Amino acid sequence: MPRFRALFTLFRLQAWWLVLALIWMPFAHATPLRVISLAPHATELAYAAGLGPNMVAASAYSDYPQPAQSLERVANYRGVKLERIIALQPDLILAWRGGNPPKPLEALAELGFTIRYLNPNTLSDISQFIRELGDYSESPDIATRNANAFDQKLAQLNAQYRDAEPVPYFYLLSDTPLMTASNRAWPSQLFRLCGGKNIFADSAAAYPQVNMEQVITRTPKVLFHTGEQPPDSWDSMADLLPNTTHQFTWPLNPDWLTRATPRALNAAEQICTALDKVRQAQ
Incomplete structure (x- = not known):
């Protein structure tokens, strides 16, 4: 009997944890991830990874896809709007090492902001970055689909023009x-x-x-x-x-x-x- 009561108590605890988890789930994403891009290519990669709904600001010339054109501009070739970026409180900043000035980004990092540098060196890096950014998306299947499509097209061109x-x-x-x-x-x-x-x-x-x-x-x-x-x-x-x-x-x-x-x-x-x-x- 004591053993039965212990098992019953354990079952009730597990049941309560399940109920609490189900109650909490709708609130877990009540505040969507906020993303800022500081380069046009980073903006495109973010959308390709399914982060379009999370974008709150971007750099000048971030004109693709079309929804990116309406985003607030917080960077250009002259620099970044540091105070405005801080005010927007992004959860993720997508930056370009060599294209963005280092000092403002260092300041943002010291303040605790998460910065992800996107510096593709090869064509295959493009799909890799899309997949990595997909980990931040609530729809990672979008990243997987776009990355796979890119890889397939790249492989086709490689095979066609190798010789x-x-x-x-x-x-x-x-x-x-x-x-x-x-x-x-x-x-x-x-x-x-x-x-x-x-x-x-x-x-x-x-x-x-x-x-x-x-x-x-x-x-x-x-x-x-x-x-x-x-x-x-x-x-x-x-x-x-x-x-x-x-x-x-x-x-x-x-x-x-x-x-x-x-x-x-x-x-x-x-x-x-x-x-x-x-x-x-x-």
């Missing part, structure tokens, strides 16, 4: 001064994915300043730019390149090309299409 004939290219980052991106810079990964051969791959700088003569002597077969129209100087450049014609001057979406987000593979598809046309014309 593609290399095509020398020049990417115009800036017209005045004339600047490009070497293999040390983020965009080069997208060109390499499609079989592009960077004519300034060996530059020591990530974004070197070059001149027209250097471009011409390295004879690219395709020219890329991110403006709506190529600069006037490109007409004379194309005329001096025997293997390049005006039809092989291609515009690229700058946001797709420069942001480490799932949309980067949209830029890759643009590049792959251009390089395929060059290969077909040879």
Whole structure:
């Protein structure tokens, strides 16, 4: 009998704990996680991870997806609004090491704010960050779905262009001064994915300043730019390149090309299409 009473008492305690847990559950998420992003690519990654409903503020130029356009702006290329960020009391701050000034972020960390740095170095890092941010989301299945879709698309492009004939290219980052991106810079990964051969791959700088003569002597077969129209100087450049014609001057979406987000593979598809046309014309 004593043993029976002990078991009965234990059962009642377990039952009470279950009741309390069920009562508490609706209140556990009564205050949703508050998230602030300090870089456009971090904003996109947050939404891809299912954190859209949790976003309370973002950086300037955080324009994708569309709901991000209505978020309060608390950062730009000049710095961050430290006092405003503190007032918003975020549970999670998504930052960009190298793109955000370190001192305000150090101050936020000292105040106890949680800061997650998002600095993708490779294309595969994109899906990894989405999955990691999904751990903060109330809908982690969104992160899993988007990360898997990205990985599948990346694997498909890798398989399709792994043995593609290399095509020398020049990417115009800036017209005045004339600047490009070497293999040390983020965009080069997208060109390499499609079989592009960077004519300034060996530059020591990530974004070197070059001149027209250097471009011409390295004879690219395709020219890329991110403006709506190529600069006037490109007409004379194309005329001096025997293997390049005006039809092989291609515009690229700058946001797709420069942001480490799932949309980067949209830029890759643009590049792959251009390089395929060059290969077909040879």
